[in-house]
Amino acid sequence: MRRSALLALLLAFFPVRAGDSPAAAGPVLLISEDGLGADQFRPDTMPGLWALAERGRRAAVRPPFPATTFNGHVTLATGCWPEHHGVVANGYLRPEDRQRVPAANRVEDIQREPLWVAATRSGVRTAVFHWVGSNGPWEGVTPWRMEAFRPGVPDAEGLAFCESALADGARLVMAYLSGTDEEGHLKGPRSPEALAKLRALDAELAPWLLRMQAAHPGLRVILTADHGMVPMKRRVHLPTVLDGIPVDLITHGGSAYVYLKQPEDLARALARLRKAGLQAWPRKQVPVRYHLGGSPRVGDIVVLAPLGTWLSQARSSREDESERHGRAGAHAYAPESAPMRSWLVVLGAGRGPLADVPAWDIAPTAASWLGIQWAQAPDGEPVPALMSAH
Incomplete structure (x- = not known):
C-alpha cells in the first residue's frame, strides 16, 4: 500500500479535529525540524504531513535576521527579537571583553525569558528536548523535564521523549529535531539527499502525530523550523x-x-x-x-x-x-527572501491557510493557549487566527 493511501486510511480511523473548545483544549506540542524551508514542504515531498496539514493550518514562518539556527530557535522560544533576547546569530563577540562566542547555544547567552521558563513559573508542566539554550536553569528556573542537546541522537529518541512527557502529564512539550539542515549544507537543499530526508521525516512523523492525537484529545501541535536554505x-x-x-x-x-x-x-x-x-x-x-x-x-x-x-x-x-x-547550501540571508522562510503546520487550532507568521509570534501563541504569564511581555503577539478556534 502506498504511504499516501495508508495515511488516508489512518485519517479515517483517527480524524483530526478542526478545533477544540477551551474546556477541552489539550496539551501543546511544539516541534522544530532544523532547516526545513517552506518551499521544501509539498505534497510530493511529505505527503503524510501534507494530508494532516490539509485538515489543520498551513503557512510559512518569517525568521529573524540573520536567519540562523541559534537565533532562530531562541526567537521561537522567547517571542522576542534578537536585539532583545541577545542571541544575535550563531556566534558573536562579547562587547564587554571582545571575546568570541563561537556557538551561542547556551542558556547563558539568552537575555529574555524562554517559553519553558515562563511556563514553569506559571505552573504548567513543561518538557524540553534539545532546544537551543535548554542546557540548564535560566534565572534559577528549570522545567519539569529537560534534555540538553547531544550530537548524533536520532529523531526517534526525541519523539520518544515527547511521547513519554505527554503520557506523564506534560502540558507543554518542545523538541528540536534534525530536519534537513545537514543534508542542505552538505549536498544542497534541492539535492536527492535532502529529498530522501524529507520523505524519511514524513514517514516517521506523520503516523506518530496521528497516534499522539488519538492518545491526547485536544492536542495542539505546531510544526515549524528556524530557517530555510538556498544552493550556493x-x-x-x-x-x-x-x-x-x-x-x-x-x-x-x-x-x-x-x-x-x-x-x-x-x-x-x-x-x-x-x-x-x-x-x-x-x-x-x-x-x-x-x-x-x-x-x-x-x-x-x-x-x-x-x-x-x-x-x-x-x-x-x-x-x-x-x-x-x-x-553546498547556506542561510542567514534577509528574512523577506522567500527561501529563508520555514514551514509551519498547526493542528488542533482550526482549519485553513494562514498568512505568513513572524517567528516571534509562535511562543506568545502557545503561551496564550496554555494561560502562561510572561515576566516581561515579549515582542510578538498571539496569531489572531489561531486564537479564534479557542
Whole structure:
C-alpha cells in the first residue's frame, strides 16, 4: 500500500479535529525540524504531513535576521527579537571583553525569558528536548523535564521523549529535531539527499502525530523550523575585501558581522564592502525591520550578501577547507527572501491557510493557549487566527 493511501486510511480511523473548545483544549506540542524551508514542504515531498496539514493550518514562518539556527530557535522560544533576547546569530563577540562566542547555544547567552521558563513559573508542566539554550536553569528556573542537546541522537529518541512527557502529564512539550539542515549544507537543499530526508521525516512523523492525537484529545501541535536554505553559487572572501583594515569577522553564511579594531576605519570598510557588491550598514543604521541594531553584541558593521553568495572569513588553508565543507547550501540571508522562510503546520487550532507568521509570534501563541504569564511581555503577539478556534 502506498504511504499516501495508508495515511488516508489512518485519517479515517483517527480524524483530526478542526478545533477544540477551551474546556477541552489539550496539551501543546511544539516541534522544530532544523532547516526545513517552506518551499521544501509539498505534497510530493511529505505527503503524510501534507494530508494532516490539509485538515489543520498551513503557512510559512518569517525568521529573524540573520536567519540562523541559534537565533532562530531562541526567537521561537522567547517571542522576542534578537536585539532583545541577545542571541544575535550563531556566534558573536562579547562587547564587554571582545571575546568570541563561537556557538551561542547556551542558556547563558539568552537575555529574555524562554517559553519553558515562563511556563514553569506559571505552573504548567513543561518538557524540553534539545532546544537551543535548554542546557540548564535560566534565572534559577528549570522545567519539569529537560534534555540538553547531544550530537548524533536520532529523531526517534526525541519523539520518544515527547511521547513519554505527554503520557506523564506534560502540558507543554518542545523538541528540536534534525530536519534537513545537514543534508542542505552538505549536498544542497534541492539535492536527492535532502529529498530522501524529507520523505524519511514524513514517514516517521506523520503516523506518530496521528497516534499522539488519538492518545491526547485536544492536542495542539505546531510544526515549524528556524530557517530555510538556498544552493550556493558564489563566494566572497571578506579578509581579501577588507585587506589592511584590522577587524574581527564572524560570518554566518549569507551575512556577517564586522567588528572594527579601530573605529575610524568605519567609512573605509563600508566602502570596500559595498564595492564588492554587498549590502553593509553600521550597526545603528541596520534597517529597523530587522530588529537587530539595538544589541551591542552585533558587529560594528552588518553585511548581507545576495542570495546564493556566501561570505568567508577563512584566514588559512585549513579554515578555508573547513568552510567549504558544508557550503553546498547556506542561510542567514534577509528574512523577506522567500527561501529563508520555514514551514509551519498547526493542528488542533482550526482549519485553513494562514498568512505568513513572524517567528516571534509562535511562543506568545502557545503561551496564550496554555494561560502562561510572561515576566516581561515579549515582542510578538498571539496569531489572531489561531486564537479564534479557542
